[in-house]
Amino acid sequence: MTQAREPLSIMDGNPPNCDFSTKTKRGMYVSKSLAVVVFIIFGLALIATSFIVYNFAACPITDQLANVTKYELHHCGDQSKLLVLPISTEHNKNVLPLDTTPFPTTSEALETEEPVITDLRLPRTVRPExxxxxxxxxxxxxxxTFDGELSVVIAVKNATDSITFHGVELTFKSIKLYEKSSGRVLRIVQxxxxxxxxxxTISLNETLKKGQRYVMNVTYTGILNDDLHGFYRSSYVEKNVTRWIAVTQFQATDARRxxxxxxxxxxxxxxxxxxxxxxxxTSVSNMNAVGPPTQHATIKEYVWDQYAETLPMSTYLVAFAVTDFKKMSDKNFAVWARKEALSSAAYALEIGPKILSFLENYYKIKFPLPKIDMIALSDFKAGAMENWGLLTFREIAMLYDGAISPTTAKARVASVVAHEIAHQWFGNLVTPAWWSDIWLNEGFASYVEYVAVDAVEKSWKLMEVFVLNEVQSVFKLDALTSSHQISVEVYNPEEIGAIFDKISYGKGSAILRMMNHFLTDDVFNNGIxxxxxxxKYGDAEQGDLWSALTxxxxKRGMFDADVAVVMDSWTLQTGFPVLNIxxxxxTNRVTFSQERFVLINNTVVGERSPVWWIPVSYTTGREKNFTSTVxxxxxxxQRTIAVTNITIxxxxxxxxxxxxxxxxxxxxxxxNWKMLIDVLNDRSRFESIHPINRAQIVDDAMNLALAGRxxxxxxxxxxSYLVHERSYVPLKAGLVALGYIDTMxxxxxxxxxxxxxxxxLLDGAVADLGWNVAANESVVRAQHRMDLLSTACHLEHVDCIEQAVRMYANWMxxxxxxxxxxxxxxxRSTVYCVGVHTGxxxxxxxxWERFRAAGAPSERELLLSVLGCTREPYLLYRYLELSLSNDSGIRxxxxxxxxSAVASSTLGQPIAFNFLxxxxxxxxxxxxxxxxxxxxLKVVTRWLNQPHEFEELKRFVTESCQDLGRPVQQVLERTEANVQWxxxxxxxxxxxxxxxTSA
Incomplete structure (x- = not known):
């Protein structure tokens, strides 16, 4: 919506300058006849000037374009407005010259403010087939750059005389439109x-008929950008030679590039x-290649690869890559990587087919494509992408070398591979109708990755780790009033990008796990x-999922409520509840009441707080039944209920x-809290409580205290009970909760x-784990050691520091x-950081030299993190400068x-914030x-906790960051919560x- 302008005299705060003086006005007087003559002359001059300006304006007329082969999109005047753009006639012989009259100069067109975009959906008059x-x-x-030729069959759903489609940073050479049945050319007028x-939008001189099909042919050029989206270029160095490749990343709105x-x-x-x-x-795409390569007609060094027609799919899932990579394959499964790294893709090739087989049984639907390719890329903004039949990965997410990579990297590869393969059904086969329900894609894949890896690698116990990584982790974001609903409306590409966050992934997966438990596996899996x-092959909304589950x-008589009623309370409301018991x-009466859990304690709750449908499972000290989650x-x-039938x-x-x-x-x-403290602090009894619930008790208690509850x-x-805790999940939950106090x-x-x-608390656990890593240690034990040693050295545990310094010195x-x-x-993460910190x-x-020389992605990633451990301010500033240079080796x-590495210490945080x-x-x-x-912005402000720091942040946001939307509001709210804390x-x-400590 465009606001009408106020008169300038009012806008600048000054009253209109109206002269009510009675003094005689001085000036020159003219007769009426002379005035008419002057007016006519002035009018003629104005018309003449208009013709001159028109003919020599920046927007050339069609005749001036007759010999142009590549005509850049010509932006005249305000680039945020609708533009009428000519197309080269050399490549458009069958299209009559376009009307190149500049867009009418209206008061709206002269506005300098960006319009508020509230409707970015395409018209539904036509649909591509x-x-x-x-x-x-x-x-x-x-x-x-790249040249493109596109032919698209369009079905007309409602009669129209125009066709609207997407395109960004494309230079159109020609656009032609044909009637499919007859081949008749239609005239494009604008x-x-x-x-x-x-x-x-192309406008036509006739109306397209409902039910008819037309063919639009477009030739164009585009840019192989270096922004890691759309069709982009990437490079790597092999034997001191820079090698270039071209790859794609289209989610969410970049296929149009x-x-x-x-x-x-x-x-x-x-x-x-x-x-x-x-x-x-070589090239690779969503489908299998059809026939051998054929010679390019005009470029003798080039050949064409043609791929089989896909199943119906969304544009964001289209993918292709041109590389000099090598591959390994296992039947219909192949992994691609640069030659020097290919051996590190062996584990991905080993586990990928296992995950695929498990998920075919889990979904009870066979994978519908003839093959899956997975490709590891040096430059990739996302961790990985689920393009149908061609999964793309950042190298660190797909490559694992047991001699160089930490054991935990193996779990990371397995989880990411499982996540992307899970999408082949949930997201690719069935796709959300709009981005507001992207959680159906990402939440489900985030849940199923744990289910699948837990089935394939049973010893890792990943379903326990789920509580740490997804449930407790996302609580922190969802406790902010500036959080958002799982299913949320979005209006522009930036907003679409912003909802690919922990709410869509973590909370989405957490509520699916909750639903799985209250419906039971049988009902949940059959409903899915x-x-x-x-x-399948179509689109859906969350209501379709609720109906299937209901x-x-x-059918099985397992649940008496409508799933939509239950789950809409979780997806259509922001936040989550705290259940007070x-x-x-x-009298043995137990009262259950709910209200929204919020981080800042002055937020209005009470009667204005939303309510949820909450499934409540419980056990007692006598029962100790931690198996049944029904x-x-x-x-x-209900806001409150009271029961008297609990035997306790x-x-x-x-x-x-x-x-x-x-x-x-x-x-x-x-x-009840006191009784839990007693049982937890009893070394002989604390393990009678399930490790996940021990983690829950610590995490809930510390965060309830953080919020003032x-x-x-x-x-x-x-x-204090953690002194005798040795299980990974509860001890990690305790360290994370205590970590906030550490920061503050x-x-x-x-x-x-x-x-x-x-x-x-940690002395005993650190001594038990030690520094010696046994062969074939479990992923959980490896992660446990990494976390404990890192924390101990961070807190300057004497033996930890001495061991790490010695090992780093020997390496040097x-x-x-x-x-x-x-x-x-x-x-290595602990040793490297201590070595850099103490030196x-x-x-x-x-x-830094080891980073520059490292070839393994896990080693490069590790060194990037530890370079921020130094205590030398000038080195931290130097490091930040290097991160903004294409020539530094930092991608x-x-x-x-x-x-994040620089801002992870009390010394580095203000340096990073000031540099930003x-x-x-x-x-x-x-x-x-x-x-x-x-x-x-989030990582460099997480330590701010003083009133003056909050004021500086607010001033910076006001001056520079207001265009960043909800995420910057979350940064402000988190900082305000730190100050209040x-x-x-x-x-x-x-x-x-x-x-x-004095006791």
């Missing part, structure tokens, strides 16, 4: 561009793709299969939300007391440190990692992505620590 796409990329220095919505298209998920079509490539390279079969439950120990009662959108002794504890399957926190009355004395008393106290006078307390003394490194990969420029430079995709403020526009221009900028809790915690 088949694309035939031919691309010739030029992959060599000085000409990173093309306009709506730049803010990335629309192009590679070819004109209807770039919305519901507008599925079939694609036939042909790629021209240098004869010494019914949903996929009903909607029907599956009713208050026991009357005399709910024993429900809060059916007054001196017996109650634990609710078994294995934390429900997406909510629990707050007990104080007597539980006193910190009680919460910290619970953490690290700049204060009593950090020493905090360090003493936490080290007293090696005559060939790149070829010989005796530090085990599982402990100076020499130790930092040594790590653009790793810029966030560098800022001082180089704001430079950083934005370099990374070229709003999502990346948001991530950088310091004001409310600092003295309480210091008092508790002083009392505890």
């Amino acid at each position: 088949k694309y035939n796409l031919r691309l010739t990329p030029y992959i060599f220095e000085g000409n990173f 093309r306009t561009e709506d730049a803010p919505r990335q629309f192009h 590679a070819f004109p298209c209807w770039d919305e998920p519901a507008l599925k079509a079939r694609f036939t793709i042909s790629i021209a490539r240098p004869a010494n390279m 299969t019914d949903y996929l079969n009903a909607k 029907n599956a439950a009713r 208050v026991r009357d120990y005399e 709910p024993k009662l429900w809060l059916r959108g 002794d007054a001196n017996d504890w109650l634990i609710a939300n078994i294995q934390q399957t429900g997406f909510y926190r629990i707050n007990y009355d104080m007597r 539980l006193d910190y004395g009680t919460a910290l008393d619970i953490t 106290l690290s700049k204060g006078a009593h950090y020493l007391e905090y360090k003493r307390y936490v080290l007293s 003394l090696s005559p060939n440190p790149d070829a010989y490194n005796e530090i085990h990969p599982d402990i 100076g420029a020499r130790e930092w430079q040594f790590a 653009k995709q790793d810029t966030v990692r560098v800022f 403020r001082g180089n704001w526009q430079r950083v934005k221009d370099y990374v070229g992505s709003g999502a990346t900028v948001n991530s950088i 310091m004001q409310r809790n600092y003295q309480t915690i210091v008092h508790w620590l002083l009392k505890t």
Whole structure:
């Protein structure tokens, strides 16, 4: 909507200058006849001037374009408005000259403010059915462009005299439109561009008939950009030679950068793709190649690869790559990587077919394509992408070398591969109708990756780790009032990109796990299969999933409610509840009440707080039944219920939300908390509580205290039991919860007391695990060691520091440190960081040289993180500068990692924040992505906790960051919560620590 302008005199705050003086007005007088003559002369002059301006304006007329072969999109005037754009007539012989009259100059067109875009959906008058796409990329220095030829069959749904489609950074040579049945050419009279919505519209001199099909042919050129989206270029160095490749990343709205298209998920079509490539390279796409390569007609060094027609699919899933990579294959499964790294793809090739087989049985639907290719890319903004039949990965997410990679990297590869293969059904076979339901894609894949890997690699116990990585992790974001619904409306590409966050992934997966548990595996899995079969090759909304699950439950008599009623309370409301459980120990009456859990305690809750359908499972000290997660009662959108049928002794504890399957926190009355503290601190009894529930108790208590709902004395008393905890999940949950206090106290006078307390908890566990890594250790034990040693050295555990310094020094003394490194990969992160931290420029430079020489992606990623461990400010500034240079060896995709590494210490955080403020526009221009900028801002502000720091942040946001939307509001809210926490809790915690550490 465009606001009407106010008169300038009012806008600038001054009243209209009206002269009510009675003085005689001075001036020159003319007669009426002379005035008429002057007016006529003036009018003629104005008309003449208009003709002159028109004929020599910046927008040339069609005749001036007759000999132009490549005509750049010509932006006249305000580039944010609709533009009428000519097309070269040399390539458009059958199209009559276009009307090149400049877009009418209206008051709206003269506005300087960007319009608010509230409708970015394409008109539904036509729908694409088949694309035939031919691309010739030029992959060599000085000409990173591509030529495209597109033929698309269009079905008319409603009569129209125009066709609108997407296109960004494409230079159109010609556009032709034919009637499919007769081949008759239709006259295109005009093309306009709506730049803010990335629309192009061709207007016709006749009406397209409903039910008819037409063919639109387009020739165009595009840019192989270096922004890691669309059709882009990437490079790697092999034997000191830079090698270039061309690859794609189209999700969410970047297919339009590679070819004109209807770039919305519901507008599925079939694609036939042909790629021209240098004869010494290879190409790969969604489908299998058809026939041998054929010679390119005009470029003798090039050949054509043609691929089979796809099944109906969304544009964002189209993919192709031109590389000089090599491959390994196992029947219909292949992995691709640069030659030197191919051996590291062996594990991905081993586990990929296992995951595929498991998921075919899980979904009860065979994978519908003839093959799967997985390709590891040096430059890739996302972790991985599920393009149908061609999965693309960042190298670190697909390559694993047991001699160099830490054991945990194996789990990472397995999980990412499982995530992307899970998408082949949930997302590819059935696709959300619009991005507001992207959680159906990402939430489901995030859940199923754990289910699949847990089935294939049973010893890893990944379903326990799920609680740490997904449930407890996403609580932190969803506790902000600036969080968002799982299913949320989005209006432009930046907003679409912003919802690919922990809410869509983590919370989406957590509520699916919750639903799986309250419906049971049988109902849940059968409902999923019914949903996929009903909607395959089409699009769906979350209501379609709810209907399928409701029907599956009713067939088996397992659930008496409508799934939509239950689950809409979780997907259409922001946040999550805290379930308060208050026991009357005399009457045995138990009251359950719910309200939204929010981080900042002055947020309005109470009667204005939303309510959820909450499944409540529980057990008691007598039962100790942590196996059954089926709910024993429900809060059916009720704010409070009270029950008297729970059999429990007054001196017996109650634990609710078994294995934390429900997406909510629990707050007990104080007597029940005390009983839980007693059992946890009893070395002989604490393991009677399931490890997930031990993790839940610690995490809930510490975060309830953080939000002011539980006193910190009680919460910290619970953490004291960690001294005898040895299981990974609860100990990790405790370290994460205590880590917030670490961050808040690290700049204060009593950090020493905090360090003493936490080290007293970890001494036994650190001694048990030690530094010696046994052969074939489990992934969980390897992760446990990494976390404990990292924390111990961070807190300056004497033995930890001495061991790490010695190992780093020995490595530096090696005559060939790149070829010989005796530090085990599982402990390198700790050793490297301590070595850089305790040393100076020499130790930092040594790590930098190892980064420059490293070939393994896991080693490069590790070194990028530890280079931020130095205590030398000038080295931190140097490191940040290097991250913004294309020539440094730091890839653009790793810029966030560098800022995060620098900002991870009390010394580095203000350096990173000040550097970002001082180089704001430079950083934005370099990374070229709003999502990346948001991530950088988040990591450099996470330590801010003083009122003056919050004021500086607000001022910076007001001046520079207001265009970043919801993510920047989350940064502000998190910082405000930090400030409030310091004001409310600092003295309480210091008092508790002083009392505890002096005892």
